[in-house]
Every structure is written in C-alpha cells, then in structure tokens.
Amino acid sequence: MQLHNKILLGLFVGAVAGVTANTFAADAVWLNWIIDNVANPVGQVFLRMLLMTVVPLVFASITLGVAGIGNIKHLGGIGGRTLAYFLFSTTVSVVIGLTLVNTFHPGAGLDPALRQQLMDTYQTQTEGLQQREVALDVSLLVNMVPRNAVQAAANMDMLAVIFFSIVFGAALTLISKDRAAPMLRLLEALGDVVIKIIDFAMKLAPYGVFGLIFVVTSRFGWNVLGELGGYVAIVVAGLFIHGAVGLSLFVKFFARRSPLEFWKKIRAVMVTAFSTSSSNATLPTSIKVAEEELGISPKVAGFVLPLGATMNMNGTSLYEGITVLFLAQVFGVDLNVGQQLVVLLLSVITAVGAAGVPGGSLPLIMVMLATVGVPAEGIGIILGVDRILDMCRTTVNVAGDLSAAAYIDRIERRPEATTAA
DSSP states (O other): OOHHHHHHHHHHHHHHHHHHHHHHHTTOHHHHHHIIIIIHHHHHHHHHHHHTTHHHHHHHHHHHHHHHHOOHHHHHHHHHHHHHHHHHHHHHHHHHHHHHHHHHOTTTTOOHHHHHHHHHHTHHHHHHHHHTOOOOSHHHHHTTSOSOHHHHHHTTOHHHHHHHHHHHHHHHHTSOHHHHHHHHHHHHHHHHHHHHHHHHHHHTHHHHHHHHHHHHHHHOOHHHHHHTHHHHHHHHHHHHHIIIIIIHHHHHHTSOSOHHHHHHHTHHHHHHHHHHOOHHHHHHHHHHHHHHTSOOOHHHHHHHHHHHHHHOOHHHHHHHHHHHHHHHHHTTOOOOHHHHHHHHHHHHHHHHHSOSSTTTTHHHHHHHHHHTTOOGGGGGGTHHHHHHHHHHHHHHHHHHHHHHHHHHHHHHTSHHHHHHO
16 A cells, blocks of 8 residues: 555544544543553654654755755745745635635624633633734844754744755855865755655654544544534635635646646645644655655755745635634624735735744734734634644645745746756
C-alpha cells in the first residue's frame, strides 16, 4: 500500500475510533488513560519529528533558493510575483468568507444563554489567549529583523528565520563563486540530511495521524458542534469553495496545470496538514511533494513554500473574516461597509502574523474583534469547535502555498526568465 493510502487509512480509523469512544465512553477513566499515554504521545512524536526539521529545512532551502537565483534584481522579481500572488489569493478567500457570512447571518439566531454558557466554559482558554495577544503595528515589521538569528530559530520565529535566510542567500551571490562554493555544498548536504529525517518521520505518519485524530475526535464535544452548526457550516463551505473553485482556477489559469492532477498529487500534503493543523509541520512534506510529485524546481519550492507557510494563509484569513462577523452578529454589533473593509484588510494583513501552529490565529482574531468594537472575550464562543476548523483551514493554507509554487515555477521556466537569471 502506498504511503498516502496508509495515512488516509490511519486518518479514517482514528476518526471512527475517536467518535465511537466519545459517543459511548466520553468520561471513562480508561479513555483518558489511552489518550494521555498512547494516542497523544504517538501523535506528538510524529508532530515533533516534523517540526524539528522546519528551521534547518527553511534555512537551507531558502538560502539555496536565493543563491540559485543568482541575481539580486531577479530575486526582487520572483519575490514580488510571489507576494502579489499571496495577496491576491488571500483577498479572494476573505471576500468569499465575508460574502457567505453576510448572506446567511449564522450568528443572528444564537441563544444568549448558550452564548454565555460557551464563554464561561472556555473562559480559562480565553484568558490564556489574551496573554498571547500581539500588536498589529510597525513592530511586526521591525521584529522580522532578528537581533540573534540563533535565538529566532530556537523560538520558531519563522518570519525572522526567513528574513535571515534571504539576506544570507543574497550575500552568497555577492561574493566570489570560489568562496561561496563550500557553504553552498554544506547547505546542500544539510538539505539532503533533513529530507532523510523527513522520510523517517513519514514512516510513522499513519500511526501519528491515527493518534492526533483520535485525540481530537474522542474529546470533541459534538453537542457544541451542533449548537454552532451554522457557523461551522459557513466556514467549511467557504474553505471548500475557495479550494475546489478558487485554487483550482488559479492552478488552471496561472500555473497552466490540470486541477484534477494537481489535487491528486498533493494528497499526502493535505492529509498531513489536516491531521497536524500546522503549516510549519506540513512544510517538509510540502517541499518533498512539490519537487517529487509536481516536478517543481528545488529553487522555486525552497523559496516559495517556506514563505507561504508563514505568509500565505488563505484558509486562515477566510476563517478570521467569518469569525469576526459571526461574533459581531452574536453580540448585535452592526458592522457597516467601512468596518467590514477594515475586517477584510486586517484578515489579509494578519495572514502574515499568524503562527503556523495549531490555534496560531486566535490571538490575532481577538485584536481584530477589539478593533471593530466586538468584545474580545467572545472568542470563547467558538473555541469548542476551533480545532476541527483549524484542521480544515490548514489544509487550504498548504494547498494555496503549492498553487503559488506551481505558478512561480511556470514563470521561472519561461525562456526570458532563464535569460534574466
């Protein structure tokens, strides 16, 4: 059986087992023991093996990608096109989400008693998020430049790691080839070693996916899902429309590839993203699939995909826009067109600041809520269903990154692009 089929089997069996356990033994001692001592540890080992490769992989791949471009002027061109694609696709996703929530008004009919009950239930988690709130100001740009590159890597500050990697790669193009060659060979060897570590991790993937999904589904409150069913349906519908229609059209007209073939070849990436809820944890698999299945050049994959995992959050932006408007409807806050444009703009901007880890966008949503006059503590209303939605939006995030890489790869393969390089 091929690996992606094994992963899908682990996903399916884990989901069925978790739902069954939640239905018949939600509060059983033995179930908590299995979660704490078997399922969660297996899932976390798999997740950590992927996460431990992210920083060396990003550093090696972006540095080699920039150095491979070979021309600072050309680097600006490929970087500009990449960011323009990210901005366009993210804006489209937010527009889809805002259109749906304005059309169906999922928050208008939520019972005030239920609203208070949900906020009380998740009060502790909400307070934890308030402590992690971030500022959406010029400091975000300043913090992209690390004081200490090693400390940035240790803290998984991916924007700072990416900035350092781009500068490092650009500097390599400005020294003599003889002086740069040993460093390039070292980085190539580092990249090869990391890929082998990823191969080890992926052998654990079917079991890790089983454990991660079992933990979520066995603890998931299906009654909360039913109570917030309208909100969940709008988010999932928006993600599906952007993925199945929006990204498919981008792949067809920008990347000039068959959408069906594209979706078929990235199955392993989508399953990994869905089960880990982390763009960063999925990045090693994304790069591997981009190069081996989609035939994207290592130079493009190594440059575009790490940027995308940090800056191109299509699914997250759509989710943020829907969530802010949903909570505004719940609290009876009428947002006019101007305020909704602010939500759209903030949803696009915060795609850069959202951490590529489970729940990384929640502190940013609290900032957005406060900006448009909605009680920030209202985030507690949706915490019960956030994890399952996080899995869905992460899947769209990484698919958007791969569509961007396919587009940039087509542009870079044009004769004029080769000549410019």
